[in-house]
Amino acid sequence: MSNVVALLADWIKAQKLQGPLMKDAPTFYKNLEEALDVRRADHGMFTRHKSAWKAGASIDFCSNDMLSLGTSGEIRRAFLGELAANPNFAMYSGGSRLMDGNYDYIEQVENEIAAFHGAETALIVGSGYEANTAIYSAIPRPGDAIVYDELVHASTHDGMTHSLATCRVQFRHNDVDALRDAIANVLDSQPMIADGTRSILISVESVYSMDGDICPLIEMIEVAKEMCPKGNAVFIVDEAHATGILGPKGAGLVSKLGMEKEVAIRLHTCGKAMASTGAVILGSPAVRSALMNFARSVIYTTAPSFPTVAGIRAGYNLMSSGATVKLQNNLQHLITHFFTSIEANPHWEKASEMGILSIPVLEDWQERDFQCHIVPLKTRQRYNWWLVFHLQLSGISAFPIDYPTVPRGQSRIRLMFHAGNTEEQVELLASTICNWAAEMIEIEESPDGAKGKIPKAAHQVYGLMAANA
Numbered sequence: 125m126s127n128v129v130a131l132l133a134d135w136i137k138a139q140k141l142q143g144p145l146m147k148d149a150p151t152f153y154k155n156l157e158e159a160l161d162v163r164r165a166d167h168g169m170f171t172r173h174k175s176a177w178k179a180g181a182s183i184d185f186c187s188n189d190m191l192s193l194g195t196s197g198e199i200r201r202a203f204l205g206e207l208a209a210n211p212n213f214a215m216y217s218g219g220s221r222l223m224d225g226n227y228d229y230i231e232q233v234e235n236e237i238a239a240f241h242g243a244e245t246a247l248i249v250g251s252g253y254e255a256n257t258a259i260y261s262a263i264p265r266p267g268d269a270i271v272y273d274e275l276v277h278a279s280t281h282d283g284m285t286h287s288l289a290t291c292r293v294q295f296r297h298n299d300v301d302a303l304r305d306a307i308a309n310v311l312d313s314q315p316m317i318a319d320g321t322r323s324i325l326i327s328v329e330s331v332y333s334m335d336g337d338i339c340p341l342i343e344m345i346e347v348a349k350e351m352c353p354k355g356n357a358v359f360i361v362d363e364a365h366a367t368g369i370l371g372p373k374g375a376g377l378v379s380k381l382g383m384e385k386e387v388a389i390r391l392h393t394c395g396k397a398m399a400s401t402g403a404v405i406l407g408s409p410a411v412r413s414a415l416m417n418f419a420r421s422v423i424y425t426t427a428p429s430f431p432t433v434a435g436i437r438a439g440y441n442l443m444s445s446g447a448t449v450k451l452q453n454n455l456q457h458l459i460t461h462f463f464t465s466i467e468a469n470p471h472w473e474k475a476s477e478m479g480i481l482s483i484p485v486l487e488d489w490q491e492r493d494f495q496c497h498i499v500p501l502k503t504r505q506r507y508n509w510w511l512v513f514h515l516q517l518s519g520i521s522a523f524p525i526d527y528p529t530v531p532r533g534q535s536r537i538r539l540m541f542h543a544g545n546t547e548e549q550v551e552l553l554a555s556t557i558c559n560w561a562a563e564m565i566e567i568e569e570s571p572d573g574a575k576g577k578i579p580k581a582a583h584q585v586y587g588l589m590a591a592n593a
């Protein structure tokens with residue numbers, strides 16, 4: 125627990141305004157501190173910290189190690205096996221991929237990955253961020269349009285800002301009718317797309333990282349086909365949060381739906397459920413060549429070296445051998461156990477009726493054949509911090525999510541479930557959340573209302589804050 129208090133104390137210290145102390149400092153540093161003070165004033169200054177769960181002082185309901193391949197050591201064992209099988213490996217790749225950075229092992233692993241996902245080709249890059257900037261800066265041609273879900277990842281936005289596409293149109297999240305309207309707007313305004321000589325690139329994610337909901341991909345593909353019968357609307361699907369978790373052996377949403385031939389480009393990241401680093405872009409030989417020739421983030425960087433590729437292969441070996449299927453299944457079991465535990469808690473119903481807490485993905489969960497490991501817990505503004513303090517002080521690691529990661533007014537806590545969590549941990553999570561909710565119900569129902577009253581954990585943290593001021 126002392127790790128948790130130390131973490132909170134560090135975070136509190138980091139919120140102290142620095143600008144006023146920098147009056148005589150050089151302009152460059154003073155300006156930087158003043159820019160950071162905007163965050164600090166809002167208690168939104170992020171700090172580096174050592175996660176309490178990594179020190180065994182808290183339960184992990186926040187990391188991306190969803191299959192627990194990292195914490196269980198399975199990925200390390202598979203990686204060491206890869207090293208042992210290739211004792212003469214090179215630490216370096218020797219240059220960028222188109223110069224000296226190509227080598228047999230990376231090509232072999234790419235072929236294996238392409239086969240695993242039922243894709244024509246695979247290209248390994250350094251990260252999902254690099255992958256999205258590569259895709260969106262290199263693939264759209266002048267005259268093309270990008271139509272994208274409003275909640276796509278920041279890396280997609282960064283890629284799009286460098287794209288040659290003539291127009292970019294966003295549509296309401298996961299809304300098939302909104303996609304239809306967006307395509308109609310593009311067809312109306314872009315004659316070369318309407319006549320089929322330019323393309324619409326539709327950008328979606330299979331699992332949305334802050335909402336834990338899933339793209340209605342089949343319906344979207346149907347709409348695109350219907351509206352663009354010449355076949356010039358293509359899909360780019362970011363499978364970052366589906367990799368390892370969703371679909372046969374974790375191959376992703378596109379594979380689960382059997383839509384491999386309907387999707388032009390897929391992105392799989394290896395730093396989340398696969399517990400290593402790097403990313404893979406799947407597509408046709410033309411897509412691969414365009415990425416290697418046009419994407420600055422592929423051309424002007426050193427190709428991934430053997431250790432990175434060996435880590436990726438280790439993860440793929442675990443998936444393709446079927447070793448991760450039991451983990452996928454256990455994850456599903458734990459999420460449903462959380463849903464039933466929280467719904468059965470005597471405080472849950474009232475807390476949700478009063479608007480103190482809501483879990484949008486709880487709705488109709490019994491009707492879904494897949495539960496997402498990302499469970500957003502929505503609450504009132506500021507309450508997300510109070511609940512996080514309560515969880516952290518109870519030995520549960522979770523993080524609040526605020527603007528700009530999510531739109532203003534949509535603050536939440538993002539719970540992440542892991543195959544290595546236990547039923548007891550999940551029950552503790554549900555009861556701890558509901559104990560906090562009971563406290564909030566009491567505060568909101570007290571005769572003098574919620575004004576000025578704060579729950580115990582927030583009191584403790586703000587006390588620490590005052591002491592550190």
Ligand SMILES: Cc1ncc(COP(=O)(O)O)c(C=O)c1O
Nearest residue numbers: 251252253277333362364393395
């Ligand atoms: C949807 C999505 N795409 C891409 C990325 C970037 O992946 P990476 O962390 O490998 O750079 C992330 C990471 O959070 C993500 O959530």
